[in-house]
Amino acid sequence: MVGPAGRRLTRLEADPPAADRRHVHDEPTGAPDPRPPAPPAGRRRRAGRRRLLAVPLVAGCALAGALLTGVVPRPGQPPAAAGAPAASPDRHVPVAAPLPADRPTPGAGAAAAPIGSPPPAPPGGGPHVFSLLQDNGVSPVAYDPCRVVHYAIRPDGAPAGGEELVHAAVARISQATGLAFRYDGPTDEVPSPQRETYQPARYGDRWAPVLVAWQTEAEQPDLAGDVVGRGGSTAVSLGDGPRVYVTGTVSLDAGQFPEVLAAPDGATTAAGIVLHELAHVVGLAHVEDAGQLLHPETVPGVTDLAAGDLTGLARLGRGQCVPGL
Template structure:
């Protein structure tokens, strides 16, 4: 059994949300070795296996947290609280008036916040700041600003991209001659998601009601059908197109009145093509034309959908989604709470790919460490924390972690017989140097969940992508970047369940 090789160079430190520069890649062909250093993939003529070093060159951690843009911010009680006007006009008032508008808007729908401010003695316009309270503290952070007009009126637009996530905002006025700095009472907003309505499609003798073209991932969705004429012992089956083949996903008997209901799966983010097949005794089966249903996240993914790179683009390298991926976690040098954060990161991988993970317990294995053979008997995937001395130069200054896959040597195919490079092992190792720098959990700041999502992303087949800092697979971890960008999701869909089962070639 060959060890997972670890000759990939590491990324240098990088500023917050700024992709680190990677060494130029080179390609060389030797008599017994072919090396693709973009993923540091090594094929040895003397070995029956294909070994892969960390797919990333090391996730860079910014040296210090960058302050938010805009003016200085303070604690929740750092300014004089404002009050709403109930009478009088804004110009003659010493108070701040805010009309927050709809505080439960649709996802992505702009909300206009309007208000009026006391006019200073010099009649000049005033700066108006929209601030948000951090979820884990009483500190208010700057979001955007505007200026009042001659009468003290102002307006700002706010757009929420994530649904069912309460967020607290306030308006703060800058100090002006004869007018002190003042902050409004906080207002809580929470966006809601409203999908497109159901689609009714009528065929000769059959009517189907499909969900909207976009549905929220994890939501309950059904296809409801009605046959115009009763059929003896009829059944209906919902099928999904996988790798060019139609696969059954749900079945239901047809009632005596010709009605049936089929559950449509939405467990992971995907673009699905579905059809309904109706069969009955003594009658030829009827198959409807395909309908598209896209399972989308509860936020609008940032960046460009084309911003992704695969460890193995052709043929695509991926795990077999039809079997659970066993994993173990080495927490010997991990900070408290590391195991729950691993589970959270894997849940995000599952939601984006449909891959399933099965926890098998602890281990003392450290992927990519010197002399540490990666034994598939341990687990398919191992996640660990280690110090730089264990990692044979893979943790130069500023490198937060490494991760990557290992490919099976023999040929493999998808359900349509197309070649696939099957991943059968993977590893992630986080640098203990940064145990105190990474905030536990997810959310704002530099989070442990974001770092784990990035490195496990490599283990399931993604490479770094440069030129789009909105992607979690950017070489440098970003502040508050703990969710997939549009490019991340596009790449994860390619290496996920949508490609169908992976089996050995005949």
């Protein structure tokens, strides 16, 4: 159905990258996405030396684009003035179209200006790749800096100290991007490929929070074998407007994380895994440079964000504010 000014709101599911460095697939308004789906991004363990690998997340192979429906008011406009009016049968008074049930009230939780300020990129920058670019082929898709990025943790199966690992990684991503994050507390929501971006009964009138969960291989087949984590985000756009990430998911292997933590330097390794996945959530894809945390294969001593990672994250913190969403 049609949104404000005849625009449709398009929803694309996203998980991290494939050969084309994209983990979100867009779909032109009213037409199927001609691009092939990309496989996902996460981290896995390799037999033998048991080094950790970041592998592509399954990125929408079975996740088709969908259209968010309904008429919404423009930012700052009261609901009674939104959309095309309909005549009341008894009084012939214009009646506003109902708000759609598949997205929050436009502008809910949006500030008038960016909430935080991203730091400058390191001198000289460094190699980095964005998971998805806007239609101009240059600007990355990012979270709206005028909104708080909420996150929640499903505690089931978490190892000792697991929640602290997540909070520390979120704080590091916030520092590197300037994005503001807020912890909503524990949740019983189970990650799903069909996860709804808007769940008002559970989370209220806003986009669903980024969901971090420990899962077994039975719950999450993408964690089978040596895979220990996967992460990605979902982007939406209002018609031909800029695409914006609105929520994401991180799944961590409940069976393998205790083993990772028990190994020498295990706490540092585990922290790097969680940080790597959250960097995927905010919009970074893998790089070939072995000195970056977003390199597909972990390297001894590289457990924190390096110059290229920080350069990309600083750019992702300068995304567009889109109050219409």
